[in-house]
Amino acid sequence: MLTLHGFPFSNYHNIVKHALMQKGVPFEEHIVYPNTPEMLAVNPTGKAPAMTTDKGTKLSESSVLVEYLEDAYPEHPLFPADVETRGRVRQLMKVSELYLELSARRLLPSVLGNVEFPQATLDEVKAVLERGARSVTALADFGPYLIGSELTLADIYLRYALSIPKLVGPAKLDWNVMDEVPGLAEWDAMMASTDIAKKIDADLKANTAEFMAYISKPK
Ligand SMILES: N[C@@H](CCC(=O)N[C@@H](CS)C(=O)NCC(=O)O)C(=O)O
Incomplete structure (x- = not known):
């Protein structure tokens, strides 16, 4: 199954997670922090997020990941046809x-x-x-x-x-x-009101203490 590597406090991770959920693509979320051996094994930059596709390809950079999803899973498109x-x-x-x-x-x-x-x-x-x-x-x-x-x-x-x-x-x-x-505040409230956004925001909150512990650890 497609795996998203990263952590729920990360806004870039959440861009890709939201796109996956919006498109209804099944995925596993592998919680891993930047610049760790585990992250470096899937992404040479060490940054979150990264993805291992169904076919085993390792990809990184959030914009690349969401474009990949559009190509690989054209149903429920998130780009307009025009x-x-x-x-x-x-x-x-x-x-x-x-x-x-x-x-x-x-x-x-x-x-x-x-x-x-x-x-x-x-x-x-x-x-x-x-x-x-x-x-x-x-x-x-x-x-x-x-x-x-x-x-x-x-x-x-x-x-x-x-x-x-x-x-x-x-x-x-x-x-x-x-x-x-x-109009941005109204749009933001609308975006926050969906079940997908609520789930992502709840996951972020639940990950906060662990992420803070990760960044305060001497590297
Ligand atoms: N251009 C990257 C940026 C990713 C990024 O900056 N991720 C942060 C977490 S939100 C990170 O891993 N930071 C650790 C670092 O910069 O070493 C993308 O679009 O995926």
């Missing part, structure tokens, strides 16, 4: 990752640990986040999903990408992405 709309979905996925998730992630050590960043770094991160928020405002139509009336991978990607700016924005930048994009 090529132009599919391009817009991919654009929002990329914007979510590059300008919202990755920029905010730079400040995670200051929220999860005792690291203080210079003001110049905070300003740099905030400028990238503002670019991301401006782009989501321009690209999403909230009809009621980000692109139109059907859930797509853009919705799944942004839901979990947002978890980091939601955390570091108010704590470190006096800035909240949820106030910056009109």
